[in-house]
Amino acid sequence: xxxLVDVVLGGTFHAAVLFLVAAGLQLxxxxxxxxxxxxxxxxxxxxxxxxxxxxxALKLGMPAPxxxxxxxxxxxxxGLVGLPIERVLRTIYRRDESYQLLITFGFLLMxxxxxxxxxxxxxxxxxxxxxxYGTTQIWGVRVxxxxxxxxxxxxxIAVALGLLLERTRTxxxxxxxxxxxxxxxxxxxxxxxxxxxxxxVGCMLGTVGGALVVPSSAASLDMAVELVVEAFAVVVxxxxxxxxxxxxxxxxxxxxxxxxxxLMPEMEMLSVYLVVxxxxxxxxxxLFGKATA
Amino acid sequence: xxIPSIDISSxxxxxxxxLRVNGLWVLLGLLAIMALLPMVASPYAIILMLPFMGYxxxxxxxxxxxxxxxxxxxxxxxxxxxxxxxxxxxxxxxGVLSFELLLITAAxxxxxxxxxxxxxxxxxxxxxxxxxxxxxGMLFHSFLxxxxxxxxxxxxxxxxxxxxxxxxxxxxxTAFLTGPFYYYALALFALLSLAxxxxxxxxxxxxxxxxxxxxxxAAYVGVQIFRMRLAAFVISAVYGGIGGVIxxxxxGLADPELAYWTHSGNLVFMAVLGGSGxxxxxxxxxxAFVLLQDFVMSITQYWRFVMGAVLVLLVVFMxxxxxxxxxxxxNRRKGGR
Numbered sequence: 001x002x003x004l005v006d007v008v009l010g011g012t013f014h015a016a017v018l019f020l021v022a023a024g025l026q027l028x029x030x031x032x033x034x035x036x037x038x039x040x041x042x043x044x045x046x047x048x049x050x051x052x053x054x055x056x057a058l059k060l061g062m063p064a065p066x067x068x069x070x071x072x073x074x075x076x077x078x079g080l081v082g083l084p085i086e087r088v089l090r091t092i093y094r095r096d097e098s099y100q101l102l103i104t105f106g107f108l109l110m111x112x113x114x115x116x117x118x119x120x121x122x123x124x125x126x127x128x129x130x131x132x133y134g135t136t137q138i139w140g141v142r143v144x145x146x147x148x149x150x151x152x153x154x155x156x157i158a159v160a161l162g163l164l165l166e167r168t169r170t171x172x173x174x175x176x177x178x179x180x181x182x183x184x185x186x187x188x189x190x191x192x193x194x195x196x197x198x199x200x201v202g203c204m205l206g207t208v209g210g211a212l213v214v215p216s217s218a219a220s221l222d223m224a225v226e227l228v229v230e231a232f233a234v235v236v237x238x239x240x241x242x243x244x245x246x247x248x249x250x251x252x253x254x255x256x257x258x259x260x261x262x263l264m265p266e267m268e269m270l271s272v273y274l275v276v277x278x279x280x281x282x283x284x285x286x287l288f289g290k291a292t293a
Numbered sequence: 294x295x296i297p298s299i300d301i302s303s304x305x306x307x308x309x310x311x312l313r314v315n316g317l318w319v320l321l322g323l324l325a326i327m328a329l330l331p332m333v334a335s336p337y338a339i340i341l342m343l344p345f346m347g348y349x350x351x352x353x354x355x356x357x358x359x360x361x362x363x364x365x366x367x368x369x370x371x372x373x374x375x376x377x378x379x380x381x382x383x384x385x386x387x388g389v390l391s392f393e394l395l396l397i398t399a400a401x402x403x404x405x406x407x408x409x410x411x412x413x414x415x416x417x418x419x420x421x422x423x424x425x426x427x428x429x430g431m432l433f434h435s436f437l438x439x440x441x442x443x444x445x446x447x448x449x450x451x452x453x454x455x456x457x458x459x460x461x462x463x464x465x466x467t468a469f470l471t472g473p474f475y476y477y478a479l480a481l482f483a484l485l486s487l488a489x490x491x492x493x494x495x496x497x498x499x500x501x502x503x504x505x506x507x508x509x510x511a512a513y514v515g516v517q518i519f520r521m522r523l524a525a526f527v528i529s530a531v532y533g534g535i536g537g538v539i540x541x542x543x544x545g546l547a548d549p550e551l552a553y554w555t556h557s558g559n560l561v562f563m564a565v566l567g568g569s570g571x572x573x574x575x576x577x578x579x580x581a582f583v584l585l586q587d588f589v590m591s592i593t594q595y596w597r598f599v600m601g602a603v604l605v606l607l608v609v610f611m612x613x614x615x616x617x618x619x620x621x622x623x624n625r626r627k628g629g630r
Contacts, residue, residue, distance in 0.1 A: 035420055037558075091609050097420055098365040102565055103608040105558045109601030117595060225555055229431050236424055266439040273432040280425050281413055 005141045007258045013147040013216075015254025016154035020209030021227060022234040022246040023161060024202035030241040031178040031198045033097070034089065037104040039206050040228035041111035042079070046210025047219035048119050049078040051126045064132040067215075068149060075204070075211030082203025086196050093195075108224065115221055125218035150212045157205070158247060165243070174198060233272050237279045239286025248287055316572030317490045323577070324483050331471060339471040340543070345583045346478040347373075347539035348563060352575035353489045354532025355560055360569040361493055362525045363505030364415070367423040368430025369560050371410070372530040374437065374552030375403045376537020381450035381547035392455035392477070395538055403534025404527050411526035415519060418508070427554050437549040449548030452541045470543065478539050485532065486576075492528065493572065501525055562604055568614025577615055 025039045053074035054067050062070065085107065092099055133145035165171040177184040177194045185191050210219075234253050238245025253272055260271040279286065331339055351373055358364050379399040383389040389398075414425045437444045444450065454469060457477050492498055500521045503511040512518050541547045550556060559582070567578020585603065589596040611618055 035424075088605065088609065095608075095612065098359070098423075098561070099565070099608045099612055101365070101367070101420075101423065102558075102561055103605055105562070106601045106604030106608065108555075109597045109604065111601075113595040113598035113601070117598075225553075229427070229554060232424060232427065236428065240420070268439070269435040270432065270439065273428050273435065276428045277413070277425075277432065280417075280421075280428070 002140045003262065005139045007262050008255065009138065009141065009143050009147065010261075011255035011258030012151055012251070013254075014257060015250040016151045017209045017213045018227075018230060018234055018254055019154055019247055019250035020157060020205045020212070021231045022238070022250055023158070023243060024205035024209075025231050025235055026238075026241055026243055026246045027161075027205070028199055028202040029235075031174060032089070032093065032195055034093075034100045034104065035097070035240075036202070037101060037228055038085070038107040038111065039202075039231055040224035040226070041108050042082075042203050042206030043210035043213075043227050044115060044219065044221075044224040045078055045081065045111065046075045046207030046212075047214040047223065048115055048124065048210075049207070050074045050211030050214045051124050051219055052119075053077075054126055054129065058129075064129050067129045067132060068146070071211045071215070072153070072208060075208035078211075079200065079204030079207040082200035083196060085203070086199040089199070090192070090195070108228070112221060112224060115224075119219070121221060123218040123220035126215055130215040144216070146215060153212065157208070158243075161205075162243065170197075229269075230272065233276045235286075236276050237286060239288040242286065242288035245286050245288035316574075317486065320486050320573040320576055321483060323573070323580070324479060324486070328476070328479055331475065336467050336471045339475055340467070341583060341587055343470060343475065343478060343543040344540060345580050346482050347536045347543065348560070348579035348583065349536070349576040350482055350485050350539065351533045351536030352560065352563055352567075352579050353485060354529035354536075356529075356564055356569055356572075356575040357489065357492065357501070357525050357532075358529040359561070359564055360571075360575070361498060361505065362501040362522060364418060364522065364525070365423050365561065366414075366426040366526075366529075367554065367557050367561065368426035368428070369529070369533055370552050370554070370556035371426075371430040371433050372403045372407065372533030373537035373540060373556070373560075374433060374547070374549070375399065375406055375530075376534035377452070377541035377547035377551050378437070378444065378450065378537075379403075379534065380455075380538045380541045381452045384453035384455060385451050390453065390456045392457050392542075395455055395542075396481075396535055399534040399538045400531045403530045403537075407527045407530030408523070411523045411530070415522035415526055427557065430552060430554055430557055434549055434552040434554070437552060444549070447549060449546050452545050452547055454545075455542060466545070474542065481535070481539075485535070489532070490572065497521070497524070562600075564614075565612070566604075566607060566614055568616035568618075568620075570613060571616040571620075574614055574616035581615060 021039055021043050024042065025036055028034055028036045028039075050071045054070055057067070057070045058064070089100075089103065092103055130144060130146060133149065135142045136145045136148060163171075165174060173184070173189055174194055174197075176187075177189055177191050181191050184194075210223075230253060234246060234249035236249075237252055238247070238249030252275065256271050256275055257268060260267045264271075327342060330342065351369070355366070355369050358366055358369075376399040379402050380395050383395055383398060389395070410426075410429050414422055414429070417425055438447060440446075454466070457473050493501075500511070500516045503514075503516055504518055504521060508518055537551065540551070563578040563582045564575040565578070566581055567576065568574030586596065586600065589599045593599065607614070613620070
């Protein structure tokens with residue numbers, strides 16, 4: 001029983017972070033029709049920047065329990081790098097999607113070395129504040145309270161994003177642009193602005209995800225390329241372009257990995273890919289995707 | 294016949310065909326120059342050319358899928374990995390040293406794997422095809438990485454020096470690679486180029502181009518889309534497997550990085566760098582990539598940053614790649630088009 005709870009909690013924590021990155025990927029794909037391979041870089045960027053920001057704040061005398069809001073803000077702030085990147089992407093919106101995939105791959109390569117240049121090749125961690133909130137007992141299992149906070153934050157962001165897209169005027173415009181860019185422009189929507197907004201928000205989701213994960217695990221150069229594949233898995237399982245899909249997909253991948261780690265460690269990633277392949281064969285458009293092929 | 298209607302629908306291609314005919318000659322000319330290279334170049338430069346041949350062969354196949362059929366695979370490193378590990382297992386574990394046998398086995402195994410993978414993948418196109426191939430590539434990578442007992446995990450597996458044409462070659466590793474192996478790989482490259490040229494020029498190649506241009510129309514005039522795509526996938530995988538064997542023998546090692554998705558990304562990079570719309574383009578892209586990477590690595594440790602920047606600039610400003618740029622210059626000289 002305790003083992004099961006352990007797996008579920010660990011998996012949900014991982015899923016919470018994964019959801020944020022995958023949601024960014026979905027948002028950008030839904031509106032700009034670009035599969036953003038650089039989403040993993042945004043994740044890693046958030047992680048590295050989070051470490052630096054919290055380190056500086058602690059030096060300035062910030063009490064340790066305040067690190068959670070600092071981390072979130074750091075993630076949001078660094079997410080603004082999405083703006084200049086969107087300027088470059090703008091040149092290829094109407095090109096073939098192989099080029100769009102390639103250009104984001106180029107960004108991924110570049111970011112890899114930006115991290116190495118700024119933060120060095122050795123993994124960086126900040127586990128000193130991880131336990132600042134102590135631990136909580138749930139059904140006989142002790143978990144760091146921080147993990148629960150992250151799960152709550154991720155859920156909060158999911159709800160906020162849903163409300164933004166479904167209930168507000170901006171959200172309606174975003175959805176209209178996603179549906180048909182030319183028609184939206186014909187009706188007076190400034191699509192360039194919407195694209196910049198969407199890409200930046202997508203980027204922020206990634207950086208916040210990275211910033212939130214970093215107290216529990218170190219930031220390393222490999223995290224970007226590794227996360228891309230996981231986020232891809234989430235998106236494929238859930239269906240391209242669907243937020244609900246991202247949520248469910250993240251839960252499946254997160255729980256699957258946690259279960260595999262505790263049962264058969266060598267199957268950790270293999271199990272995830274097997275689910276992906278199964279999903280693509282049984283339900284090619286994903287659980288919540290629109291039929292496309 | 295249905296052929297004219299396809300040509301009419303894409304007049305741009307028709308105009309380009311003059312240069313396409315030259316594609317094979319461009320490539321064979323390049324290989325002829327390379328055959329003379331050992332007389333002037335240093336052993337270092339010669340050894341640098343070996344990865345180019347491995348990648349070049351793989352890219353000939355990759356381009357049948359990407360350039361000709363219009364399917365972008367983001368997991369093609371899977372087949373390079375298959376070839377490399379086939380060579381490793383055969384030489385290191387079973388003591389099979391005949392290079393010809395390695396090539397045939399690698400081609401067969403890549404072909405079989407691709408038949409299974411392809412049957413699932415080619416039902417999709419565009420981004421879904423890319424993502425599915427990526428998933429299969431990573432499936433293979435994590436198998437290589439985690440099943441330490443079979444594959445050596447992240448250490449990889451050694452690849453022993455093979456016998457060429459049943460003969461044992463004495464001398465150091467450099468002498469072997471720059472001497473007999475270099476010419477062997479070069480001859481193989483030339484042979485496979487000719488074969489690929491025949492394939493693209495055949496009615497089968499025409500079917501593939503028809504599928505790329507308009508799959509619905511092609512199906513309407515009787516092209517069997519699924520079978521044709523699958524055949525293209527298998528052929529490209531066989532080329533990938535053979536390229537993988539050459540890479541593995543060159544480095545003497547088969548490691549899981551070969552099958553990692555960023556390696557697949559590099560293959561796409563090479564194809565676009567050279568220009569995927571032409572026959573010789575991707576192979577030229579492989580050459581340019583190998584040279585560029587070597588050059589950038591020698592001047593800065595942040596070479597991937599430069600490679601990434603090159604890729605971004607390439608996509609934005611020169612989407613037709615090197616051969617596209619060359620074509621543009623030639624056409625302009627011919628009389629301002």
